[in-house]
Amino acid sequence: MSQAVAEPVPAARRVPPFRRLLDSAGTVGLALIVPLLLLLFWHLAVAGGMTQLIPSPYDVAEYMVDFAWGGIWDDAFSGTLLIHLVASATRVYGGFALAALCAVPLGILIGRVPLIRDLLDPFLQLMRPIPVTAWLPLSMILFGLGPRSAFFLVFLGAFYPILLNTIFGVRSVETRLFEAASMLGCRGNAQFFKVVLPASLPSIFTGLRLGLGLAWFVIVVGEMTGVPQGLGAVIMDARTLSRTELVICGMIVIGIAGFISDRIVLALMNRLLRWSPQHHG
C-alpha cells in the first residue's frame, strides 16, 4: 500500500484571476438587471403621472443624501441616518445575541434530554404559531413603551428559528457517527463535544442565519412601540408626517443593513463549515 493513484475532487479549481474577475463582474451584472428595470419602471410611472403620492427615484436619492449627511433640506431628519441605524442595529444584534444565547443551549437540551423535551417541547410548539406582531400590545404592557419592548420583540422573532434548527441538528446526527466514535473509544459525555456539536453545527448556523434575518424583519414592528430613535421609528414617524420619500429611505437602509449582516453570517458559516460539501466555497 504505497501510493494512491485515484485523485480526489480538487478543493478549488485553479482559475486565472482575470477570468475570475470577469466571472464575478458577470454575476453582479446579472443580479443588477431586475433592480434597475424596477427603478426605471418607478421613474417612468412617477414621471408619467401615474401617481402623485410616490416621490420619484431622484427625490428619494436626494433625500437619502440629506438623511445621511444633511446640508440639503436641513429638517429634523437630516444627517440622522447613522444615529437611527446604530440604534436599530444595537437592538437587532442585542436581541439576536440574546436569542442565540438562549435558543442554542435550550435546543441542545431539548434535542438530547428526553425529559426536557417532554417538559418544554409541547409548550414551545404551542407558542410558536403566535406571530411576533401579536405580541406587540402585551410586550408594551410588560416592558413599557420604548427600546426594551423592541428588544423583546426582536428576541422573540429570532428565537424560534434558532431553537428549531438547533433541535433538528442535534436530533439528526447520524447513528453511524455515534457508533464510529464509541468503537474508537470516545463514549458517553465526551461524544457531546466530539460528535454532537460539530455534526449539528450546520443546522445551528442555518438557524442563526434565519434568526438574524427575522430580527431585521421584526425591527420595524419593534420600533413602533414609541422609541425615539431607530429605522423603524423613522418609518413610522415619516408615515405620520406623510413623508413618503423618508419611508422609502428607511426601507432601503433596512434592506441594505439586513443584506450586509446576512453576508457576514454567510461568510463566517462558509469559513467554519468548510468541511461540509454544502457550504464550502
Add this chain to the structure above:
Amino acid sequence: MVEIPILEVKNVSKRFVLQGQSIDALRDANLTVRKGEFICLIGASGCGKSTLLRIVAGFEQPTSGEALMWGKPVLGPAPDRGMVFQDYGLFPWLTVRQNIGFGPASRGRPKAEVRETVDRFVEMVGLTRFADVWPHQLSGGMKQRVAIARVLANDAEMVLMDEPFGALDAMTRERLQDELLEIWQRTGLTVLFVTHSIEEAIFLSNRVVVMEPGPGRIASTHEVELPRPRDVASPEFNAVRRVLSARLHSHHAPKAA
C-alpha cells in the same frame, strides 16, 4: 482447552421484534476465531451476518448466548474491535489526519505520540498527499482507506468489516483487497469480514463461514487452503468457488421452527 481464542461466539441468538412480529435474526451461532485468522461471513441477505458482526462489535446485545473476546464477555464497543462500515462512518468535519487520530486523541494519548501514529498510518494506506483534506474531497476507495487506517491507528487487534468494499467499483475493490491482505500479513491482525461475494470471500480468507436466512444461522464452515497470492482465474480457485456456490444455493430456507 489450553489456548484462549481471540474471539469465541457461544450459542448467540438475536431476536428482533418488528411491528409486533418477532424475527430470529440469528439463532445459535457458534464460532471460534484464533488470533491472526482472516474469516469471511457470507450469505444471502437476512442470514444474520451483519447482526453477528454487530454483536461482536458490541453495538447489539445478543438475546441469548455471549461473545467472548479473549475469554471476557463483550459488553459494548471498544477500541480492541475496530469496525469498518460500508458507508465509511468518517467524521466529515475532521481531515483525513484528524479522523485517523480520533481514537488515540480521544483516549488521551500525548499529542506527539498521536502525531507520530497518524503519520505512520497515513503512509501505510498511501494517503500522505491527502492528509489534510476533508472526507468529502476523497473518492470512495480513499475514504475506506481512511476508515481502515483509523481502526489500525487505534490499536485494534481485531478488525470487523461490514461489506466494506461493497459500494466501490470493481477496480478499486480489487486494489483495496490486495492492500488489505498486505496489511493483514504484515501486522498479524485478526479480520472478520462480511461479504456477499463468493469470490471476495475465497480470495481473502482462511475460512469461509456460510450463513443462511430464515432463521439466520451458520450453515457450514470451509477452510480455504489455496496458496497466496491467490489467482481468481485458476482452476483450484474455481473448484473452491463451485463448492461454496453449491453450498450457498442448495439450501432453501426451511420453515421457521
